[in-house]
Amino acid sequence: MSGEASRVWRSLDASSLPQLLAGLREIRERLGGRPESWQVREVGDGNLNLVFLVDGPTGSVCVKQSLPYVRAAGEGWPMPLTRAFFEYSYFQAVAPWVAPFIPAILHYEPELYCIVMEQLSPHIILRRGLVAGQRYPRAARDVAEYVALTSFFTSDLGQSLERKMALSATFSGNSALCRITSDLVFADPYRDAPRNRWTTPQLDAIAAELRRDGALKVAAARLGHKFLSCAESLIHGDLHTGSVMVTESDTRVIDPEFAFLGPSGFDLGAFVANLLISYFSQDGHASPAAPRAEFQAWLLAEIEVFWSHFRARYGELWRSEARGDAYPTNMFEDPASGKALEIERARVLDELFGDMVGFAAIKIIRRILGFAHNIDFEWITDPHRRAHCETAALLLARAMLLSPAGFASVADIVTAARHFREHRGNGHS
Amino acid sequence: MSGEASRVWRSLDASSLPQLLAGLREIRERLGGRPESWQVREVGDGNLNLVFLVDGPTGSVCVKQSLPYVRAAGEGWPMPLTRAFFEYSYFQAVAPWVAPFIPAILHYEPELYCIVMEQLSPHIILRRGLVAGQRYPRAARDVAEYVALTSFFTSDLGQSLERKMALSATFSGNSALCRITSDLVFADPYRDAPRNRWTTPQLDAIAAELRRDGALKVAAARLGHKFLSCAESLIHGDLHTGSVMVTESDTRVIDPEFAFLGPSGFDLGAFVANLLISYFSQDGHASPAAPRAEFQAWLLAEIEVFWSHFRARYGELWRSEARGDAYPTNMFEDPASGKALEIERARVLDELFGDMVGFAAIKIIRRILGFAHNIDFEWITDPHRRAHCETAALLLARAMLLSPAGFASVADIVTAARHFREHRGNGHS
Numbered sequence: 001m002s003g004e005a006s007r008v009w010r011s012l013d014a015s016s017l018p019q020l021l022a023g024l025r026e027i028r029e030r031l032g033g034r035p036e037s038w039q040v041r042e043v044g045d046g047n048l049n050l051v052f053l054v055d056g057p058t059g060s061v062c063v064k065q066s067l068p069y070v071r072a073a074g075e076g077w078p079m080p081l082t083r084a085f086f087e088y089s090y091f092q093a094v095a096p097w098v099a100p101f102i103p104a105i106l107h108y109e110p111e112l113y114c115i116v117m118e119q120l121s122p123h124i125i126l127r128r129g130l131v132a133g134q135r136y137p138r139a140a141r142d143v144a145e146y147v148a149l150t151s152f153f154t155s156d157l158g159q160s161l162e163r164k165m166a167l168s169a170t171f172s173g174n175s176a177l178c179r180i181t182s183d184l185v186f187a188d189p190y191r192d193a194p195r196n197r198w199t200t201p202q203l204d205a206i207a208a209e210l211r212r213d214g215a216l217k218v219a220a221a222r223l224g225h226k227f228l229s230c231a232e233s234l235i236h237g238d239l240h241t242g243s244v245m246v247t248e249s250d251t252r253v254i255d256p257e258f259a260f261l262g263p264s265g266f267d268l269g270a271f272v273a274n275l276l277i278s279y280f281s282q283d284g285h286a287s288p289a290a291p292r293a294e295f296q297a298w299l300l301a302e303i304e305v306f307w308s309h310f311r312a313r314y315g316e317l318w319r320s321e322a323r324g325d326a327y328p329t330n331m332f333e334d335p336a337s338g339k340a341l342e343i344e345r346a347r348v349l350d351e352l353f354g355d356m357v358g359f360a361a362i363k364i365i366r367r368i369l370g371f372a373h374n375i376d377f378e379w380i381t382d383p384h385r386r387a388h389c390e391t392a393a394l395l396l397a398r399a400m401l402l403s404p405a406g407f408a409s410v411a412d413i414v415t416a417a418r419h420f421r422e423h424r425g426n427g428h429s
Numbered sequence: 430m431s432g433e434a435s436r437v438w439r440s441l442d443a444s445s446l447p448q449l450l451a452g453l454r455e456i457r458e459r460l461g462g463r464p465e466s467w468q469v470r471e472v473g474d475g476n477l478n479l480v481f482l483v484d485g486p487t488g489s490v491c492v493k494q495s496l497p498y499v500r501a502a503g504e505g506w507p508m509p510l511t512r513a514f515f516e517y518s519y520f521q522a523v524a525p526w527v528a529p530f531i532p533a534i535l536h537y538e539p540e541l542y543c544i545v546m547e548q549l550s551p552h553i554i555l556r557r558g559l560v561a562g563q564r565y566p567r568a569a570r571d572v573a574e575y576v577a578l579t580s581f582f583t584s585d586l587g588q589s590l591e592r593k594m595a596l597s598a599t600f601s602g603n604s605a606l607c608r609i610t611s612d613l614v615f616a617d618p619y620r621d622a623p624r625n626r627w628t629t630p631q632l633d634a635i636a637a638e639l640r641r642d643g644a645l646k647v648a649a650a651r652l653g654h655k656f657l658s659c660a661e662s663l664i665h666g667d668l669h670t671g672s673v674m675v676t677e678s679d680t681r682v683i684d685p686e687f688a689f690l691g692p693s694g695f696d697l698g699a700f701v702a703n704l705l706i707s708y709f710s711q712d713g714h715a716s717p718a719a720p721r722a723e724f725q726a727w728l729l730a731e732i733e734v735f736w737s738h739f740r741a742r743y744g745e746l747w748r749s750e751a752r753g754d755a756y757p758t759n760m761f762e763d764p765a766s767g768k769a770l771e772i773e774r775a776r777v778l779d780e781l782f783g784d785m786v787g788f789a790a791i792k793i794i795r796r797i798l799g800f801a802h803n804i805d806f807e808w809i810t811d812p813h814r815r816a817h818c819e820t821a822a823l824l825l826a827r828a829m830l831l832s833p834a835g836f837a838s839v840a841d842i843v844t845a846a847r848h849f850r851e852h853r854g855n856g857h858s
Contacts, residue, residue: 156657161611164657165604172598175591182590182754191760214769217760222773225755228585228593231660231690261660325611326654331620331646340643344651 008111009081012065014040017052021061024107027116031056044071048079048257053119060121061106065114066257072372079176083257084113086174090259091115093167093234097149101142101253120245120252127241130278131285131376133295140302141309142251143244143271148313151264154234156326157318164261164324167234171260178228178260181237185366186224190217195371202387206394207369219401220365223358231261239267240363241274242374265355268310272356273363275303276417277376280393283421284380296421300414307356307410311349318345357407361400364393396420437540438510441494443469446481450490453536456545460485473500477508477686482548489550490535494543495686501801508605512686513542515603519688520544522596522663526578530571530682549674549681556670559707560714560805562724569731570738571680572673572700577742580693583663585755586747593690593753596663600689607657607689610666614795615653619646624800631816635823636798648830649794652787660690668696669792670703671803694784697739701785702792704732705846706805709822712850713809725850729843736785736839740778747774786836790829793822825849 012020018035021027031038033056044051044064048071052063066084070077088108095102107116126139152158154167188196190211198207210216236243237258245252279299286292322329332341367374368390380386396417400407407413441449447464450456460467462485473480473493477500481492495513499506517537524531536545555568581587583596617625619640627636639645665672666687674681708728711721751758761770796803797819809815825846829836836842 156654161607161657162604165601165607168660169598169601172594172601175594178590178594187754187757187760191757212763212765214761214763214766217766218756218769218773221756221760221770224757225585228590228755229659229661231597232658325616326657327647327650328616328620328653331616331650332643334641334643336641337643337646340647341650344647 009068009113011050011067012052012063012112012114014042014052017054017063020109020112021054021063021116024116027061027106030059030061030106032058048072048083055119060119062103062117062119063114064117065112081113082173083177084108084115085110086171086177086259087255087257088115089170090234090236090256093154094150097153098146098253101146101251103252103254120254123245123247123250123252125242126244126246126251127274127278127375129246130241130299131281131379133282133285133290133292135295135298136246136248136251138249139244139246139251140271140275140306143239143253144306144309145313146251146253147239147264147267147271148310148317151233151235151267152314152317152321155232155264156324157322159324161325164231168231168261171234174258174260177237177258181258182224182228184371185362186220186227188371189366189369190220193371196369197371197373198369199377199383199387199390202383203368203390203394206391210365210369210394210398213398213402216398216401219358219404220362223355223362226263226355227266227359230263233261233264234259235262235264235267236270237262237266239270240374241271241278244271263355263359265352266359268307268352268356269359269361270363272303272306272413273360273367274374274376275299275306276360276396276413277364277367277374277393279417280389280396280421281374281376281380284377284382284385284389300417303414303417304410307353311353314352315345315349353410354404354407357400357404357413360413361397364397368394392420438497438542440479440496441481441492441541441543443471446483446492449538449541450483450492450545453545456490456535459488459490459535461487477501477512484548489548491532491546491548492543493546494541510542511602512606513537513544514539515600515606515688516684516686517544518599519663519665519685522583523579523685526582527575527682530575530680532681532683549683552674552676552679552681554671555673555675555680556703556707556804558675559670559728560710560808562711562714562719562721564724564727565675565677565680567678568673568675568680569700569704569735572668572682573735573738574742575680575682576668576693576696576700577739577746580662580664580696581743581746581750584661584693585753586751588753590754593660597660597690600663603687603689606666606687610687611653611657613800614791615649615656618795618799619649622800625798626800626802627798628806628812628816628819631812632797632819632823635820639794639798639823639827642827642831645827645830648787648833649791652784652791655692655784656695656788659692662690662693663688664691664693664696665699666691666695668699669803670700670707673700692784692788694781695788697736697781697785698788698790699792701732701735701842702789702796703803703805704728704735705789705825705842706793706796706803706822708846709818709825709850710803710805710809713806713811713814713818729846732843732846733839736782740782743781744774744778782839783833783836786829786833786842789842790826793826797823821849 017040018038022035039055041053043053050065054061066081068081069075070079091102091105103120104118129136156164236256243255245254279296282292282296332338377386377390399416446469447467451464468484470482472482479494483490495510497507497510498504499508520531520534532549533547558565585593665685672684674683708725711725715721761767806815806819828845
C-alpha cells in the first residue's frame with residue numbers, strides 16, 4: 001500500500017454508487033429490486049470520509065469512502081485515500097475475535113478506497129445517545145469486552161511474533177493517521193498551534209496555564225512517545241463514543257481507520273475519556289425539568305464497569321488463551337512459577353490501568369483545547385455554562401497527568417471526577 | 430521482501446565468486462588484475478552464513494552470503510535467505526550517522542542474498558582479542574558512540590514518525606531472526622529445551638535452580654515481552670563482542686542481520702554482557718606467567734567508559750539534534766519547560782540504564798545455559814575452571830534480574846561483578 005492517490009479513484013455519489021453496487025452480486029441480492037429503486041443518502045458527519053446509506057426493497061448497506069483530504073478542514077489538508085485500506089485491514093484482523101461487535105464487512109473496493117458494510121439499524125452513535133441522556137446498559141461492558149479481546153489477541157500474549165510482525169508490516173503504512181494523532185492529540189494542545197481553539201475568553205487563562213506547565217507537558221510528551229514506540233497490540237486508535245454505535249441491546253465499534261500497532265492503554269483511555277467528557281457535559285444539558293444527576297451517577301458507574309470488566313476478562317484470556325511468545329506458558333508450568341506469573345499479570349494490568357489514566361487525560365484535554373471538539377460540549381450553547389463544564393474536565397485531566405499515583409484504582413477516577421465537578425468547576429469559569 | 434527462498438540462489442564458492450565479482454566494474458577495479466589471480470578464502474565462523482575474503486593485486490573485499498539454514502545446526506534448521514537483505518537494509522539505514530564505524534558496503538546482490546563489503550584489515554574480532562588479553566583502547570567508547578548515534582537517530586526523538594514507520598515496515602519482515610532471539614535468548618535457558626547445553630555436571634544444580642525460580646523467569650519474560658513490543662529504535666540485535674572488529678585505533682560494527690525495531694537497551698545490554706563475560710572468563714585464561722588481574726580491572730573500567738560515554742552522548746544528541754515527534758522541541762521552549770524536559774531526559778536515560786542491566790543479565794545467562802556459547806568460556810578447556818568462571822557470571826546475572834534496584838549506576842555493576850568473582854564463584858563450582 002502506498003500513500004499515493006489512486007489514478008482511478010473518483011468520489012462516489014447518488015448515481016455512481018448504485019451502479020457500483022449493482023455489479024456486486026451478493027450486495028445486489030441483499031438490496032433487492034432494481035438499482036434505480038435504491039435510495040442513497042450521504043450522511044457522513046465525521047471529519048474524513050463520505051458515508052452513504054443505501055436502502056433497497058429487501059435490505060440495506062452502508063458505504064464508506066475515503067476522500068483525499070480532511071473533510072472538516074477542506075481540500076487544503078490532503079490525506080491519503082489508503083485509510084480505507086487500513087480500516088478494512090483492521091476489521092479483517094480483529095473479526096475472528098470480535099465479529100459480534102463490528103459491522104459485517106461485505107466488500108472492499110481497493111481502487112475506489114471504499115468499504116461496503118452492514119448498515120446498522122436502529123443503532124445510533126453512542127455519543128449522541130449520551131448527550132440526549134439515554135442509557136445504554138450494555139455499551140461500557142461490551143466495549144470493555146471488545147478491547148480485552150482485540151488487545152489481547154493481537155498482542156504478543158495472544159499471537160506468535162510472526163503474526164504480530166505481519167500486522168506491523170501492514171499497519172506501518174498508516175503513518176498519515178498516526179501523524180494526525182501525534183500532532184493533534186499529543187502536541188498541539190500544549191503549544192501555540194493555529195488549529196487550536198477553545199471557549200474564549202473563559203478558558204484563556206487555563207489554556208495558557210497548561211501551555212506553560214513543564215511537568216504537565218513532560219507527562220503529555222511521555223505518553224506521546226509511548227504512543228509512537230510501544231507496539232503492544234493492534235489498536236483501534238480512535239475509540240471514543242463517536243466510534244461506537246448502539247441500541248439498548250447491541251454494541252458495534254466502527255471507524256478504525258487510525259489503527260496501528262500501539263499501546264493498548266490508548267483505546268482504553270479514549271473510551272474512559274469520553275465517558276468522563278459526557279459526565280462533565282451533562283450539567284450543560286440538564287434543565288430543572290430534566291435533571292441529569294442520576295444519569296451522571298450512571299455514567300461514573302459505567303466507568304467502573306468498563307475497567308472492571310476489562311481487567312477481569314484480560315486476565316482470564318491471559319490465563320486460558322496465551323499462545324504468544326511473551327511470557328511463554330511452558331516457562332511457568334510448576335506451581336511456584338505459576339504463582340509468580342499470576343503476580344506479574346496483576347502488575348501488567350496495573351500498568352495498563354496507569355496507561356489508561358494517562359491517555360484518558362490527554363484525550364480530554366485535546367477535545368477542549370485542541371482542533372477537534374465533541375458535541376458533548378459543543379452543543380452547550382451558553383459559553384459560560386460550557387466553559388464551566390470544560391474547566392472541571394480539564395482540572396481532572398490535569399490531576400490525572402500530574403499525580404498518577406493518586407489514581408491507583410478506578411474508584412479514584414470516579415471520586416476525583418465527582419470532586420472536580422462539585423467543588424472546582426466554579427473556580428475557573 | 431518475502432521469506433521464500435530465491436529460485437536463482439546458489440551458494441557461492443571459490444570459482445563462482447570471482448566470476449560474479451568480475452562482472453561488477455567498481456569491484457573488479459578495486460581488486461585489480463585478472464579474476465583468475467584473485468585469492469578466495471571462506472572464513473565464516475559464525476552460525477549463519479558463508480563469508481569469503483577475496484584478495485586481488487591492488488585491493489580486497491569481503492563477501493557475506495546467506496545460507497538457507499542455520500550453519501551451526503546443519504540443514505535441518507532452515508532459515509530464510511532474506512537476512513542478507515535486512516543486514517544490507519540496516520547498514521543503509523544507519524550509514525548516514527555511523528559510516529566510520531561500519532564496513533563500506535560496496536554492492537548487494539539481491540537474488541544471491543549476498544553483500545560485498547570492505548575487507549577490514551588488520552582488524553580482528555574484538556572477542557578474540559579480549560580472550561587473548563589484548564586491550565583495545567577505543568573499542569568501548571566507539572561502540573558507545575555507535576549505539577548512541579544509531580539508537581538516537583532511528584528513534585522518535587531523532588526522526589519523524591513517517592521515517593520510523595517506514596523502517597518498521599521494512600524490518601517487520603525480519604521475523605525469522607527475531608524468532609531465534611525470542612526463543613534462544615528469552616525462553617530456552619529458562620525451560621527444559623533440547624538445544625540447551627551447559628558445563629555438566631558442574632552447573633547442573635544452578636541451571637536447575639534458575640529454571641525453577643519463578644521471580645527470575647518473570648523478570649526474563651518481562652524483558653522478552655519488551656524485546657517484542659518496544660519499538661524504540663532500529664537496533665542491531667546482536668551487538669556482542671563477536672560483532673565488533675577492531676584494531677588499536679579503529680572500531681567497526683558488523684553482522685546486523687538481527688536488526689529490527691526494538692528496545693535500545695538491548696544493544697547496550699548485549700555489549701555490556703559480553704564485557705562482563707570476558708571479565709569473568711579471564712580467570713580461566715590466566716596463568717602464573719601471564720596473570721590477567723590488570724586486564725580484568727581494565728575491562729571493568731571499560732564498562733564504565735561505555736555507559737558514561739553513551740549517557741553523555743545520547744543526552745547531548747537529544748539536546749541538539751531532536752527533530753522527531755517524541756517530546757517536540759516547540760512544546761518546551763520557555764526556560765521552565767526546558768528545565769522539566771531536562772529532568773525527563775535524565776529519567777529516560779535512567780530507564781535505558783535499567784533496560785541495559787536487564788538485557789545484559791539475560792545475555793549472560795543464554796551464553797552459559799542456552800544453545801549458543803562464546804569462546805570466552807568455551808576455550809577454557811578445564812571444565813572445573815570454566816564452571817567456576819561461569820558460575821560467578823551467572824550469580825551476577827541473577828542478581829541483576831532479581832534486584833534491579835541494587836544496580837542504579839554503572840559503578841554498582843562493577844562492584845557486584847568484582848564481588849561475585851572474588852567471593853561467590855567458589856560456592857557453586
